[in-house]
Amino acid sequence: MAIVAAAVVSTNPNLSPFLGQITSHLGKLPYERRVRNSSCRSKRTRINALFWRPRKAVEPPDTSLSLRHFTLTGSGSEGVPASSGKPQKILVSAxxxxxxxxxxxxxxxxLDSTGPKKFNPFLTxxxxxxxxxxxxxxxxxxxxPCHIIAEDEDKNVLGVVPLYLKSHSNGEYVFDHSWADAYYSYGSRxxxxxxxxxxxxxxxxxRILLRDTPYKDQVFDMLVSTMKDLTAxxxxxxxxxxxxxxxxxxxxxxxxxxxxIGMQYHWKNRNYKNFDEFLLDMKQNKRKNIRQERKKISAQNLLMKRLRGHEIKAKHWDTFYKFYRNTTDNKWGGAYLTRDFFHEMGSKLxxxxxxxxxxxxxxxxAGALNLIGGDTLFGRLWGCLPQAYYPSLHFEACYYxxxxxxxxxxxxxxEAGAQGEHKVQRGYMPVPTYSCHYIADxxxxxxxxxxxxxxxxQVKLVMKLIHDSGPFKEGFQ
Structure with a gap:
C-alpha cells in the first residue's frame, strides 16, 4: 500500500506566479519525485482535501470504438463540392x-499526404x-494502439492518425517527464x-495522414478535434x-x-558529386580531421559495406540485433525493439x-541501420560487438x-537521429523540430x-550560435 497525499489547489488567481516559479525549471526536475510535503509549499496554496489511497494502475479504456459522425459542409478545399448530391457523412473511429x-x-x-518526393517510410x-x-x-x-480512422459513407478511408495511449514517456525523444512530475506534485495524474x-x-x-480529396482540410479538422475529444x-x-x-x-x-520546438542535426546535400566535393566546403581544419578519421578505418583492416533490401539476410538482422542490444544495455539501460522487429521490418520495407x-x-x-525516404536518408540505430573498440568507426558508419x-x-x-553535438564538426547542422501539446487542464x-x-x-539562441561558428567556410550558407 502506497501512501499518497492529494492536494486540491485553490483557484486563487495569485497562485499563478507561484506555479510559474515552481515550474520554471521543468526541464531539470527529476522524473518521479515524491509528492512534496504540504509544509514546503507556498502559503498561497490551500489544502482542500487530504486522503490516503493505494496507488493503483489505471485500467486502460477500450480503444477500439466508434467515436463521432461528422458531416462535410459547403465546398471542398479547392472549391469542388464535397459531394455531388447530398452532404457526406464521415465516420471517425479508433x-x-x-x-x-x-x-x-x-x-x-x-503517400497522398507527402507525395513521392517526400515519402516517409516510418509512416507506412x-x-x-x-x-x-x-x-x-x-x-x-x-x-x-488507438489509431484514428476517418471513413466516408462508402467505407473509403480518407484519413488516419497513428495514435497511442501511453503509461509513460519513454521512447518519444520530446521530453515531458518533468511535466508529469509537476502534475504529481499537486496531486494530479x-x-x-x-x-x-x-x-x-x-x-x-x-502526423495527420490524408487522402488527396477536395475536402481534406475538413477531414484534418475532424481528426484533430477527435484527438482533443479523446482526452475527456x-x-x-x-x-x-x-x-x-x-x-x-x-x-x-x-x-x-x-x-x-527542439533541435536536431541534419546534413544537407548541395548537389555534391562525391564526398570530396562536400569536404571542399568545410574549413581546412575540419576537412583535415574528417580525412584522418576515415583513414583509420582501412588502417584497422575494416571493410565497409552498404547492404540494401534483399542483400540483407536473416543472419545480418540477428547480428545487428546483438549490436543494438550492446548499445542499449550500455547507454540507454533498456531495449525498445525486439529481435523480431528487425526481421519483420526488413521483410516489409x-x-x-x-x-x-x-x-x-x-x-x-558493427552496423548502422538507415531507411531511405523520397528525398532523405534516415539514420536510425548503431551498434558494435560487445567489448569492441574501433577508433572512428562510429563516425564512419553513421555519418560518412x-x-x-x-x-x-x-x-x-x-537525418542522423536525435542529439549529438559532435555531428556539427562533421557537417551536420542544427535544424528545428516541432511538437504540439494539448493539455486538458x-x-x-x-x-x-x-x-x-x-x-x-533558448533553443533558437543555441541554433544561431552553432550556425555562426559552424564547420563550413566563412560566408558559406
Missing amino acids: VSSISEVRSDEWDACN HGFLSSLEESGSAVKETGWI YYPKLQCCVPFTPVTGQ KFQVSSVHVTFPIESEWHRMKEKGFLQR GDNVLLIVAEEGDELV QAIEAAIELNLDKV EGYRKVIEDFLVREAA
Whole structure:
C-alpha cells in the first residue's frame, strides 16, 4: 500500500506566479519525485482535501470504438463540392491495432499526404505494423494502439492518425517527464496520456495522414478535434503530437495545441558529386580531421559495406540485433525493439532499408541501420560487438557512409537521429523540430505554455550560435 497525499489547489488567481516559479525549471526536475510535503509549499496554496489511497494502475479504456459522425459542409478545399448530391457523412473511429486497417488504404493516405518526393517510410503500414506484430509497441510495453480512422459513407478511408495511449514517456525523444512530475506534485495524474507519433523514432513527418480529396482540410479538422475529444472520453491529461511537419504545427496551434520546438542535426546535400566535393566546403581544419578519421578505418583492416533490401539476410538482422542490444544495455539501460522487429521490418520495407556494416575479415563487427525516404536518408540505430573498440568507426558508419549513400542516391539530406553535438564538426547542422501539446487542464496548460516560450528562445539562441561558428567556410550558407 502506497501512501499518497492529494492536494486540491485553490483557484486563487495569485497562485499563478507561484506555479510559474515552481515550474520554471521543468526541464531539470527529476522524473518521479515524491509528492512534496504540504509544509514546503507556498502559503498561497490551500489544502482542500487530504486522503490516503493505494496507488493503483489505471485500467486502460477500450480503444477500439466508434467515436463521432461528422458531416462535410459547403465546398471542398479547392472549391469542388464535397459531394455531388447530398452532404457526406464521415465516420471517425479508433482501432486497437493497425492490422484492422488495410495496408493499401493506410499507405495511400501516407503517400497522398507527402507525395513521392517526400515519402516517409516510418509512416507506412509496414513499419508501424512491424512494431506491433513484433511486440515492440504494444500494451505490454506501455504503448496501446488507438489509431484514428476517418471513413466516408462508402467505407473509403480518407484519413488516419497513428495514435497511442501511453503509461509513460519513454521512447518519444520530446521530453515531458518533468511535466508529469509537476502534475504529481499537486496531486494530479499525468498518465495515461495520448501520443501521436512513430514509436521510438524522432523523425519529422506528417502526423495527420490524408487522402488527396477536395475536402481534406475538413477531414484534418475532424481528426484533430477527435484527438482533443479523446482526452475527456479516455479521461487522460493530454495529447502530444511529436515531430509533425511545420505546417501541421501551425495549424494545430489554431486548434488549441501548445507549440514546442527542439533541435536536431541534419546534413544537407548541395548537389555534391562525391564526398570530396562536400569536404571542399568545410574549413581546412575540419576537412583535415574528417580525412584522418576515415583513414583509420582501412588502417584497422575494416571493410565497409552498404547492404540494401534483399542483400540483407536473416543472419545480418540477428547480428545487428546483438549490436543494438550492446548499445542499449550500455547507454540507454533498456531495449525498445525486439529481435523480431528487425526481421519483420526488413521483410516489409525491402529496398527502403539500408544496412551499413563493418567487417573485420569474415566477421561483422558493427552496423548502422538507415531507411531511405523520397528525398532523405534516415539514420536510425548503431551498434558494435560487445567489448569492441574501433577508433572512428562510429563516425564512419553513421555519418560518412550515410553522406556517401545520400550523394549516390541523389537524396537531399541525411537525418542522423536525435542529439549529438559532435555531428556539427562533421557537417551536420542544427535544424528545428516541432511538437504540439494539448493539455486538458487550463491551469497546467498556462504554466507549460509559459515554460515553452522561454525554452523556445533558448533553443533558437543555441541554433544561431552553432550556425555562426559552424564547420563550413566563412560566408558559406
